[in-house]
Amino acid sequence: MKGKIINRERFLTNVSSKIGGLTPEKSIEKPEWTVNPQHNVLKDFTQDQLVDVLKEQCQHIHTDFFQTTSDRLKDTLNDVLAQYATKSFIYSADERFQTYHLDDFFQSSVNEKRAIMEWDPEDRETSVSFAEKADAGITFSDMTLAESGTIVLFNGKGQGRSVSLLPRDYIAIVPKSTIVPRMTQATQYIHELVKTGKNIASCVNFITGPSNSADIEMNLVVGVHGPIQAAYIIVEDK
Amino acid sequence: MPMHIGEKDFKKRVTKGIQDDFMRGAVRSAQERLQNRRAAAAEELGDWEEWRTLGQQIRSHTVEHLDYYLHQLSEKVAELGGHVFFAETGEEANEYIKQVVQEKNAKKIAKSKSMVTEEISMNEALEGIGCEVIETDLGEYILQIDDHDPPSHIVAPALHKNKEQIRDVFKERLDYLKTEKPEELALFAREKLREEFLTADIGITGCNFAVAESGSFALVTNEGNARMVTALPKTQITVMGMERIVPGWEELDIVVSLLTRAAVGQKLTSYITALTGPKQIDEADGPEEFHLVIVDNGRSKILGTEFQEALHCIRCAACINVCPVYRHVGGHAYGSIYPGPIGAVLSPLLSDYDEYKELPYASSLCGACTEVCPVKIPLHEQLIMHRRKIVEDEKKSTLAERIAMRGFEQIVHSANLYRTATRMAPFLTTPFAKNNVITKGPGPIRNWTDTRDLPRPTKERFRDWFKNREKQGGAV
Numbered sequence A: 001m002k003g004k005i006i007n008r009e010r011f012l013t014n015v016s017s018k019i020g021g022l023t024p025e026k027s028i029e030k031p032e033w034t035v036n037p038q039h040n041v042l043k044d045f046t047q048d049q050l051v052d053v054l055k056e057q058c059q060h061i062h063t064d065f066f067q068t069t070s071d072r073l074k075d076t077l078n079d080v081l082a083q084y085a086t087k088s089f090i091y092s093a094d095e096r097f098q099t100y101h102l103d104d105f106f107q108s109s110v111n112e113k114r115a116i117m118e119w120d121p122e123d124r125e126t127s128v129s130f131a132e133k134a135d136a137g138i139t140f141s142d143m144t145l146a147e148s149g150t151i152v153l154f155n156g157k158g159q160g161r162s163v164s165l166l167p168r169d170y171i172a173i174v175p176k177s178t179i180v181p182r183m184t185q186a187t188q189y190i191h192e193l194v195k196t197g198k199n200i201a202s203c204v205n206f207i208t209g210p211s212n213s214a215d216i217e218m219n220l221v222v223g224v225h226g227p228i229q230a231a232y233i234i235v236e237d238k
Numbered sequence B: 001m002p003m004h005i006g007e008k009d010f011k012k013r014v015t016k017g018i019q020d021d022f023m024r025g026a027v028r029s030a031q032e033r034l035q036n037r038r039a040a041a042a043e044e045l046g047d048w049e050e051w052r053t054l055g056q057q058i059r060s061h062t063v064e065h066l067d068y069y070l071h072q073l074s075e076k077v078a079e080l081g082g083h084v085f086f087a088e089t090g091e092e093a094n095e096y097i098k099q100v101v102q103e104k105n106a107k108k109i110a111k112s113k114s115m116v117t118e119e120i121s122m123n124e125a126l127e128g129i130g131c132e133v134i135e136t137d138l139g140e141y142i143l144q145i146d147d148h149d150p151p152s153h154i155v156a157p158a159l160h161k162n163k164e165q166i167r168d169v170f171k172e173r174l175d176y177l178k179t180e181k182p183e184e185l186a187l188f189a190r191e192k193l194r195e196e197f198l199t200a201d202i203g204i205t206g207c208n209f210a211v212a213e214s215g216s217f218a219l220v221t222n223e224g225n226a227r228m229v230t231a232l233p234k235t236q237i238t239v240m241g242m243e244r245i246v247p248g249w250e251e252l253d254i255v256v257s258l259l260t261r262a263a264v265g266q267k268l269t270s271y272i273t274a275l276t277g278p279k280q281i282d283e284a285d286g287p288e289e290f291h292l293v294i295v296d297n298g299r300s301k302i303l304g305t306e307f308q309e310a311l312h313c314i315r316c317a318a319c320i321n322v323c324p325v326y327r328h329v330g331g332h333a334y335g336s337i338y339p340g341p342i343g344a345v346l347s348p349l350l351s352d353y354d355e356y357k358e359l360p361y362a363s364s365l366c367g368a369c370t371e372v373c374p375v376k377i378p379l380h381e382q383l384i385m386h387r388r389k390i391v392e393d394e395k396k397s398t399l400a401e402r403i404a405m406r407g408f409e410q411i412v413h414s415a416n417l418y419r420t421a422t423r424m425a426p427f428l429t430t431p432f433a434k435n436n437v438i439t440k441g442p443g444p445i446r447n448w449t450d451t452r453d454l455p456r457p458t459k460e461r462f463r464d465w466f467k468n469r470e471k472q473g474g475a476v
Ligand code: SF4
Pocket: B262, B312, B313, B314, B315, B316, B317, B318, B319, B320, B342, B369, B372, B373, B374, B375, B376, B377, B379
């Protein structure tokens, strides 16, 4: 259902009168910007070079970096969970967990007495309260920005917003093919969706490491409201 | 908190700032860290000037076509089922927000950092109808707990406080028992605020940039509180200053990249959260209802004037972090929630010269602000334009008004500040100097030189000056 728009006429008439009376109905063309430095960043880097950039950047953002093959993914994940002393975790409802055979692993994890839940889009209460108490949240990355070390999540249906936010630790599984140079490629992708009239996720999260704050004497404190620790596991595509 | 903060009298505010050694120490070290981080991030890019040029082009195109983009934004938000309220004044905005809150019968409101809500005194309005409004950004939280101490910086609002003071505030107000270690203080706030996020009826956020083409808006944060506020409460209200918008996602990329680098020297902050409408039906978390409040509150007065570029500001605070006057007097001395060079330009425009006539003089015109601004706002030129206007007004004014206008003299009565200011403005004072001694000075130093001769400032550019000063390890 369409929402309400209140007081627009009066407000925009006033604005228009100050800047030369463009009518809201008249479409305008965006100018060609004279410079576009964003396209030069990490230009022509191979996928392996981008992995190196990402790895290096992880050191600056307090994020543990792991690299593995698709066959060994479950072992690597198990190592990370052990290292973080994870007793409970929640993961997004994402079919890539099956593609990479992590569902079997989750089964065996249950046997190790870990409490596990898959995000349930139908059940807000249970999902949020489980996430809130969980040691870790695990998601696949939808797009990964090498320059800044950023996981991009198109949070919709199964990719709940809380999975990467409420648990103490955040673990992102990064298929190597999702890595792009920088934010430019992600925003371009979204722009194309918008241009062609497609829906975009109601929440696009760009996540760069654990939460932090420098509000106390400009000292960096890692772990404020969001996760306290973060790990990225780069995996060869299946 | 209204836009105006603290003591009404400018001289008293400045004196208070200069005498507060704690505050000045905190400001100095914070400024240094932030400045260095920005400089390193800019250098690393290699072509920072091109980025700035692009930022400037985007901002000026957007502000020139603000009516078009605001129209597009509101259409898109409404299509997605969100509601849009256009508010010409702060009161109008507050009335609408109160109405939403009352309809929802809401009592507890969790809020993430937003300057515009400070500007319009939204918290007070909501508290007036019996709501509890909880600031969840760590810096804002500290200030709120400390009897609503005003912010002194637009990015790091509690920058004037040191960790011992913060510990004492927590101890006194919240029975905090641990030490002044920032980690322990932050962990304590995390635990306190967790419960609030989970039980808040409404989440209120500001807006770093709205994206017209899709009706989205982006929040640029580090702590995760803005994500909480937009994931957990069932109703969300976002308040934006009307100029905080870009045409599309491609432009969002540029302004965000400039903002995070210029503000804190990060390639991206921990969280850039781009939200588009209320949650969709098949999603579990996120708000069911979404309201966007677009605020004018004096901004349209600036459109079409010689000050229009002030509306290009992306609130990164880089200008504040290099300003020698800010360093000396601290944020509260400006008497506005917008301090530093951008505050000196913007506050008299959003309010008027009666309230902020001294601010355009609270600058040495060294130009460091203009040099660092990521969207190339000619800040010091705008300050000169303000001064010109004030002088014109002054000619028309009465003697009593003229005397009142001279409040800014106070600032130069501090010899230290005088040294800073003049050291960085040799080009301004040179014509007045004889044998390295200034006998007549322009602007703020004029009245000072009426009574005594001053040593002539050495010819150094700001950057050189700053480097030298660092090497000598000396305080200003
Ligand atoms: S005026 Fe420029 S430097 Fe100052 S806060 Fe605004 S964008 Fe940043």
